[in-house]
Amino acid sequence: MSGIWVVIEERDGRASRISLEAIAAGQKLAALTGLAVNAVVIGAQTEPLAAEVAAKALGKVVRTEHPLLAAYTADGFTLALQQFIEAERPDYVVFPHTYQVRDYAPKLAARLGQVLIGDVTGFAEGPVFVRQLMQGRLNGSYRHSGNGPCFVSVQAGAFRADEAQAGTAAISDFVPAIEPAQIRTKPSERFRGAAQTVDLGSAQMIVGVGRGIKDPANIPIAQELATALGAELGASRPICDNGWLPMERQIGSSGQTISPKLYLAVGISGAIQHLVGIKGSQCVVAINKDPDAPIFEVADYGIVGDLMEVVPALTEALKAAKQ
Amino acid sequence: MKIIVAIKQVPERDAQVRIDAAGKWIEESGLQYALNESDAYALEEALQLKEKHGGEVVVLTAGPERVGPTIREALAKGADRAIHIDCADLGSRDALGVAKLLAAAVKPENPDLVLTGLQSDDLGQGQTGVILAELLGLPHSSLILHVEKTDTGLTVKRELEEGWFRTIELPTPAVLTIQSGGNKLRYATLMGIKRAKTKEVRTVTAAELAVDSAPVAVLERVALPQKQKSTQILPGNPKEAAAALVEKLKFEARVL
Numbered sequence: 001m002s003g004i005w006v007v008i009e010e011r012d013g014r015a016s017r018i019s020l021e022a023i024a025a026g027q028k029l030a031a032l033t034g035l036a037v038n039a040v041v042i043g044a045q046t047e048p049l050a051a052e053v054a055a056k057a058l059g060k061v062v063r064t065e066h067p068l069l070a071a072y073t074a075d076g077f078t079l080a081l082q083q084f085i086e087a088e089r090p091d092y093v094v095f096p097h098t099y100q101v102r103d104y105a106p107k108l109a110a111r112l113g114q115v116l117i118g119d120v121t122g123f124a125e126g127p128v129f130v131r132q133l134m135q136g137r138l139n140g141s142y143r144h145s146g147n148g149p150c151f152v153s154v155q156a157g158a159f160r161a162d163e164a165q166a167g168t169a170a171i172s173d174f175v176p177a178i179e180p181a182q183i184r185t186k187p188s189e190r191f192r193g194a195a196q197t198v199d200l201g202s203a204q205m206i207v208g209v210g211r212g213i214k215d216p217a218n219i220p221i222a223q224e225l226a227t228a229l230g231a232e233l234g235a236s237r238p239i240c241d242n243g244w245l246p247m248e249r250q251i252g253s254s255g256q257t258i259s260p261k262l263y264l265a266v267g268i269s270g271a272i273q274h275l276v277g278i279k280g281s282q283c284v285v286a287i288n289k290d291p292d293a294p295i296f297e298v299a300d301y302g303i304v305g306d307l308m309e310v311v312p313a314l315t316e317a318l319k320a321a322k323q
Numbered sequence: 324m325k326i327i328v329a330i331k332q333v334p335e336r337d338a339q340v341r342i343d344a345a346g347k348w349i350e351e352s353g354l355q356y357a358l359n360e361s362d363a364y365a366l367e368e369a370l371q372l373k374e375k376h377g378g379e380v381v382v383l384t385a386g387p388e389r390v391g392p393t394i395r396e397a398l399a400k401g402a403d404r405a406i407h408i409d410c411a412d413l414g415s416r417d418a419l420g421v422a423k424l425l426a427a428a429v430k431p432e433n434p435d436l437v438l439t440g441l442q443s444d445d446l447g448q449g450q451t452g453v454i455l456a457e458l459l460g461l462p463h464s465s466l467i468l469h470v471e472k473t474d475t476g477l478t479v480k481r482e483l484e485e486g487w488f489r490t491i492e493l494p495t496p497a498v499l500t501i502q503s504g505g506n507k508l509r510y511a512t513l514m515g516i517k518r519a520k521t522k523e524v525r526t527v528t529a530a531e532l533a534v535d536s537a538p539v540a541v542l543e544r545v546a547l548p549q550k551q552k553s554t555q556i557l558p559g560n561p562k563e564a565a566a567a568l569v570e571k572l573k574f575e576a577r578v579l
Contacts, residue, residue, distance in 0.1 A: 074462075074463065074464070075462065098484065099465075099482070099483055099484050102449055102450075102453075102466070103453065103464070103465045103466070104453070106418065106449075106450035106453040106457075107454065107457040107463070109419075109454075110419055110454040110457045110458065113419075113539070114539055115417045115418055115450075115538070115539040115540040116418075116450060116540075117540050118449065118450065119447070128543060128544075133445065133446060133545065134334070134340050134349070134444075134445055134447075135336075135444060135447065136548070137340055137548075138340065138342070138349070138547065138548065139545070139546050139547070139548045140542050140544070140545050141542070141545075141546070142540050142541060143540075143541050144539065144540060145537075145538070145539060146539050184493060185462050185464060185491050186491065187489055187491045188489060188490040188491070188492075189489075190488065191488055191489070191490075192486060192487060193486050193487075211336075237503070237504065238503075241503050241504030243507075253484060254482055254485075254486075254502075255485075255486065256485070256486070257485070261578045262572065262578040262579070282576075282578065283578045286554070290337070291556075292339070296550075296554050296556075297548055297551055297552070297554075298551055299552065299554045300552060300554065300555065301554065301555050301556075301557060301568055301571055301572070301576075302554045302555070302556045302557065303556070303557050303564045303565070304556060305561055305564065306561075309561040310565060312561075313561040313562045313564070314565040314568060314569070316565070317565040317566045317569045318569060318579075321569050321573065321579070
């Protein structure tokens with residue numbers, strides 16, 4: 001067994017932010033278990049990425065390189081990492097919990113008779129790994145049983161990238177054997193959806209609308225609140241899925257990431273996909289009828305009540321305060 | 324095209340969940356259940372593909388007897404028949420264990436396409452479909468918003484982070500996990516509900532499928548999350564609470 005291996009994901013030629021968070025998580029797991037922590041980079045040309053990662057406090061950085069790994073495919077990445085893991089026999093494999101990892105890590109784990117403990121927010125002595133259940137209403141503690149490597153992916157923002165300690169790691173190469181016929185899917189270049197005309201990312205005030213609004217006919221009461229505040233209107237995914245507000249107003253992992261001075265969440269329960277998008281908010285206010293809604297775990301201020309009554313009252317109070 | 328849609332029954336979104344006495348799962352008695360949201364989108368995609376290209380839509384689910392109404396709902400929306408894996412210990416199986424059950428039921432059906440939602444609203448692991456593909460030896464893609472049938476297989480639109488997408492070509496048979504929002508969901512018609520009563524629901528027990536159930540990832544304890552912030556809840560009627568909030572935002576948080 002060879003300790004902890006962190007799988008790095010590239011974004012625009014560099015290690016993605018959440019990969020650095022995964023390194024920080026790997027280092028913490030190393031401190032907890034007394035194991036060494038290393039990293040593996042994957043692709044067709046990994047030299048700059050490996051050099052960047054080797055400046056962290058890691059034992060080794062291994063370049064898993066093959067021309068067929070130029071574009072991400074689940075088949076290619078699974079084959080490459082399967083061979084790497086069989087050669088290296090790690091105790092733990094730590095991934096950043098990204099859309100790409102979600103696409104292949106469960107497959108890789110299953111191929112090796114294992115199960116990914118995914119979207120982990122923390123861990124403790126044991127180790128036990130904590131992940132959210134029931135849309136963030138509960139936490140579950142998981143333990144890995146049996147032989148073989150333990151696969152874990154860490155949630156965006158659960159660990160701090162700036163806590164990844166610096167150091168100098170030795171770089172080495174691993175060349176997997178992959179045949180073109182083994183890659184069954186053909187990906188195209190990525191593309192943007194509809195033109196992003198609404199930039200929620202730089203807005204200072206945002207009112208977010210969630211399922212609690214119940215009916216598209218009720219959207220105007222949230223719009224009036226936004227107008228009174230001078231805020232942009234945003235929404236959780238289901239509101240955009242239903243077409244009640246355009247997709248470009250979606251806040252969360254699949255939409256925009258926001259960092260306003262004030263975020264006012266109206267009828268938003270606070271599923272994790274939404275919460276990762278609002279982490280940068282300076283002040284969060286939640287209005288929700290359910291006092292147990294996960295949004296209250298991250299809110300600075302809350303009003304528990306019927307938004308149909310609370311929101312118009314707040315709009316009036318804001319108008320009065322401005323006079 | 325023969326399509327199998329793997330669906331899951333989950334606690335209703337607004338259900339008040341309580342932790343059970345053993346602290347290992349939620350108290351299930353008295354809970355209302357519903358079809359998992361992204362599975363509803365998987366079913367919708369399957370029904371639209373059938374309407375365009377013909378074929379058959381078979382829904383597949385694992386769970387105890389209470390999943391009956393969820394199966395009937397899928398049949399009422401237009402699925403042709405259903406397979407119910409009768410299994411009372413779903414909660415103690417991990418994602419691999421559940422995928423093994425589903426794979427054992429899918430294999431003899433030889434479908435052209437297997438669809439499922441990208442994740443369940445209760446456990447939220449988002450792994451079952453991907454593992455199912457591995458167990459069946461089929462190519463897959465996840466987080467799919469749009470499916471187009473081609474001469475050689477499928478062209479699908481996959482969602483990436485931060486508003487990006489990617490088009491992927493893959494041969495059939497294949498497994499896709501469907502993201503919510505790609506289609507508009509249909510309601511069951513009165514005629515559909517009536518017809519559903521006569522459609523075939525084949526029940527097979529987990530024991531008959533003979534797959535091992537010992538989990539690798541063991542859920543040991545369920546607990547309420549610790550608050551990340553101490554939230555000030557503003558009391559009073561809506562008017563009082565709103566006025567108090569404006570005061571706080573102005574003079575305490577200083578964001579107005």
